Amino acid sequence: MVKKLYITTAIDYANGKPHIGHAYEKILADAMTRMFRLQGRDVQFMTGLDEHGLKVSQSAEKAGIPELEHCNNIADDFKNLCKNLTVDYDRYIRTTEPEHKRVVRDCLQKLYDAGDIYKADYSGLYSKTAERFVLEKDKINGKWPSDYGEVVEISETNYFFKLKKYQSWLVEYVESHPEFIFPEFRARQVLEFLKEPINDLCISRPKHRLSWGIELPFDSEYVTYVWFDALVNYVTGANYFGENFSDCWPADYHVIGKDIVVPAHAVYWPIILHALDIAIPKTLLTHGWWLVSGEKMSKSAGNVVNPLEFAEKFGTDAFRYYLLREMTVGQDCDFSPDRFAIRYTSDLANDLGNLVSRLLNMCHRYCGGAVKDFGPFGEPENRMRRLWETSVPEIISSYNEFAFHSALEKLFSCVRAVNSYVEERSPWKLAKSDGEIDRQLIDTTIAIISECVRIAAILLLPVMPTISKKILDVLGYGGEVNWDSGVRFDNFLAGNRLAESSILFPRVD
């Protein structure tokens, strides 16, 4: 069995409504899944919900309902988000699933038996929002970072995982596996963090302080730390206890935001896996944050962007396009409704939408609605062929480097070149003459445009799955949909009847 490509996202906290950050991450992972499938890979794509811990327990209390009921409601919201954004996961994991609890307890027991977990008294500062112990040195200009929320002093007996025992192993691992953290500059941040000695990780919470969690297998007075529980979701989802675990594991891409790289995914997670003798995931694909006017989104600032509002107004695919076109994976990006409107009108409605609608219109007006064979090529036709022959590999390679913004930039520059070709040939002028040569040229022009649109649609599939499919449908294309023979420049549509019209991107006020 060939190993599947296993792509995961962070699992979202079950303590609020989904926002644009959640939406982006799921769309990015979904687009990656689609792009690998178009290249013949068998992909398993998992996302899910992180349901334990203090924050979730407090939100349930605020809502006046039991924790699980609260999580069920939030799971509905997040699954609904995926559905509305055409995020087609293969598995949606919830950390309250019995199977997941079994895996977490098994991992904890193994680490305990191996002597990697010990009990000790601890006094320290605890961040209620980050749900972990923090240190004075984490303060920035004498203040706690805002995402720490309230920081309180706590003294209690807890269980600790021997993190520092593995610190030098991790440094060597990160240094010798440049593909482990993408983009590369984040790996440097991780190594910077590892220059200082790290502390062992407190992996328990006494039940009297927090009961909403998975009970330790070796002490029923405690539940496990929310991050230990959450990280293990990735192996649960690969069917940890099953014989087919190695079909998916090690994961190929953990798609996560920049805030949970250090220490959670780049320090705790590889060390937990190494201590358990489980292979380390290939790549942490870390993205930046969506900001609003340069600021972090927050309920208190009242600037939280609801993704479904935009998807509803402009269409899901336009929303996906905007997010993947604007953000360079790894960097932060400002969410701007004005820029959204410009992209919608100029790239989507004008460049792509008009091209498709003109093609259908001209095909019916000048060619009886059916695409004909290519006739002899002039220089403009040769140029179109060369354009795709050089651009297709470049676009695919940008996708494969996760440079979605650049893949789309190149693709839309091809679309604009096709629009220029339409102007150059101006079939409406050719149609005024009855000459044999012009007749043949109109047929060839329409066939060329159809072929260009077909290739563009297949290359757009990861980003705009519904619109691309719609374009292939109006072209009557039933051939191969892949990034191999399916994107070769040839007259694949000869003989096809095209739909009469199609409005892909309606005017939005």
Ligand code: MSP
């Ligand atoms: N539950 C943890 C993750 C556990 S993974 C084993 C968590 N949840 S979260 O709901 O706070 O965040 C989920 C994901 O959304 C994270 O990858 C986070 O970086 C991402 N984003 C949250 N806000 C974001 C933006 N404003 N922009 C982009 N992504 C952001 O962390």
